[in-house]
Amino acid sequence: MQKSKRVAILAIVLLLLPLELLILVGLWPYLPLVGKAFAGMLITFCVCGAVYAVALTWQRITAPRLIVERDVVVMLSRDGYKHLSAEHEAAKLALPAPVTVTEERQLSAVDQDIIDRSRVLTAHFEQGKGMHAIEKELSIPYNKVRDWCNTATALRERQKSW
Numbered sequence: 460m461q462k463s464k465r466v467a468i469l470a471i472v473l474l475l476l477p478l479e480l481l482i483l484v485g486l487w488p489y490l491p492l493v494g495k496a497f498a499g500m501l502i503t504f505c506v507c508g509a510v511y512a513v514a515l516t517w518q519r520i521t522a523p524r525l526i527v528e529r530d531v532v533v534m535l536s537r538d539g540y541k542h543l544s545a546e547h548e549a550a551k552l553a554l555p556a557p558v559t560v561t562e563e564r565q566l567s568a569v570d571q572d573i574i575d576r577s578r579v580l581t582a583h584f585e586q587g588k589g590m591h592a593i594e595k596e597l598s599i600p601y602n603k604v605r606d607w608c609n610t611a612t613a614l615r616e617r618q619k620s621w
Contacts, residue, residue, distance in 0.1 A: 532544050
């Protein structure tokens with residue numbers, strides 16, 4: 460395989476040699492201009508590299524110092540050390556406990572109608588019916604069907620990513 464690649468490259472170079480010579484002869488009067496352009500490009504690269512090195516150095520100097528060891532994170536600041544993991548845990552403890560609702564409240568007729576329509580919409584949508592068909596069957600305005608279908612699709616995509 461290697462030998463065939465070398466032979467192919469050699470054949471391409473030999474076939475393009477006259478074109479290469481033609482380009483070289485055609486550019487001969489402009490060789491000083493090409494040299495100056497190359498020198499300008501080289502200078503630009505050097506200046507950009509120097510600016511990048513200075514920016515990287517400045518970022519390293521001003522960046523906060525972090526010490527990470529497994530689940531413990533400590534930041535060195537001008538005031539001393541800050542134990543970020545301990546602050547995180549303290550913030551968790553400061554949150555109020557979640558409220559659990561044990562009693563069920565009675566739904567109003569409007570709420571129950573919305574829940575029933577939502578179930579019917581879900582059934583139609585999962586059967587692969589189009590939004591216009593759902594609109595005609597349930598006599599619900601198209602924009603509400605579209606909004607609901609978009610919400611259902613977004614929720615389904617979010618559940619897949621979990």
